[in-house]
Amino acid sequence: MSTEQADTRIPFTSGLTFRQAAATLVIVVFLGLVAGFIELVTDWRSMRQEIQQQTLATLELVRGPATEAAYQFNDQLAAEVVDGLYANPSIGQAMLQDNFDGVIAERGRADAQPAGPLVTRLFGDITDYRIDLHHGGVRPGTGELVGALQIRLDEEAIASSFMERSLVIVLVGLAKALVISALVVLIFYFMITRPLLGLHSAIGRIDPTRPGEWPRPRFRYHERDELGQIVNGLDRLMHAFQQVMAQRDKARDENTRLGAELDVSRRIQHILLPSPEELASVQGLDIATYMEAADEVGGDYYDVLSHADGVRIGIGDVTGHGLESGVVMLMTQSAVRTLLGTGEADMRRVMQVLNSTIYNNVQRMGSGKNLTLALLDYRPIGDGNGEDRGQLRISGQHETVIVVRRDGRVEIIDTDELGFPIGLVEEMAEFVSEITLELQEGDVVVLYTDGITEAADEQHRLYGQDRLVEVVRSHYREPSERIKQAIVQDVKRHIGTQVLYDDLTLVILKQR
């Protein structure tokens, strides 16, 4: 957090205020200089014109006395005229000549400094004036030429006022630039920069985990302008972020909850399965079992319960997935075991009690969950010839039961008419019946759930009962465990990379 804040600190020279001031100053100074230059050039031009006119006017003023002085060779008058001209500080030299270029009177500054190159360049071409003096003419320029009046202006003197004005213009221009820059910066600071800085600092203080609680700045007089809109927009954005984050958190929590629920369901499904030792101890039957939970755990059930007279095998499938299906499956398991403990042998009665137990509990749960359930009672029967046989009674509605006889004949037993879904309706005993098989040594019985036959490949083709039967037929001579492995491998090959949508359950019984 502290490093992020350090990153938002802006060096003074990169800041908006500084850059604004610098830009304004440069622009105003530049414009001021251009304007000053134009003003100076105009000034210079008009000044030159003025100097020329004034000088010529001055000369015209003294033309009369000068002509008289030249005509009469009146040295005194000539000296007065020249002195009068020389009294003008901008005139550096004045000279009155006769018509033979002889000097009658002259005044000049001996100590005159040579003018600088700039001054000479500006005014050097307008320093010298000469008027010819004619006597007796009606109009100027006629009559007898009696002499000439010459003056030379002092460049420094006439340039000095121009230079002073230039200096003033430049200084005023600079001052103007500074004042304008300051004003612009000040106005912009209060109108835009300060709220922007406030916004910047507010954005810098946003807590990324809680953007909805950002310190929303309030700018007076900006409610209706673009800044106000930016703040409103940001505020909406921050709240939208907050909402999305809340939804994300909720979804994550929900996922966590579902994940936990799935873990529980998975445990429920496996926690009460018979152990390999139990299976191995069953008299007369070679038993192999397999159960794999789907990604979203279903409600498959199987059990193998030994008792004094034989073994009871149950297989079933609770509708749906998840915790509720797992709970129904757990209730079924306990009810089946409890009923076995009571010694009840009549399958119709067993099914009726199971049904009403599950039905009433499912009603409490408010769900329509029910299950297919087949119960098989196996009893070994010795025939006295040293060859073992067994009797298998099958009851309850579930998938088909596949029987492969020792000679390879296949029998498929449809269980639809042997029962009814458990927990679906209140009374179902009337639909329960049973069939009895006799098992010879080497006969194989395969029980499965629809997760096997409805396992889909990438083209959504179902695995199907026919393929299952084929696999059993190719391996029925092998031990149960090998038959099971062959089926599981084949089903997995079929599924390929597809997700497992339903639990896979297999129970293989083989008469020893």
Next chain:
Amino acid sequence: MNALAGEGYEVEFRPDEDCVRMSGALRLGGLAEYAPISAMLEEALQGRERLVLDLTGLEFLNSSGIATLSRFVISARNHAQCGLVIRGSNEIAWQGKSLNNLKRLMPSLELRFD
């Protein structure tokens, strides 16, 4: 005509045709959510000699839905004056076993697979 519809499903009762038609995929959560459909089916049964329940367009029905239908069929069985026909489709996987179970609940039920 009465109709109930939700995400992905529709249930229509057409009194003039003596027909309730369910279509789409019904996966409401629990029996309570099926109560309005249950009520509509019961209403359709009243004072009618014959009712057709058309499920040929019902691609999926979850276990609570099947439980609701089972209750309805038992109710129809107990009100013997109304003949019930259920039309299903061989194309739809869930219907085979479940509709046959309904028939077992009510032997007089006429089951027609298209």
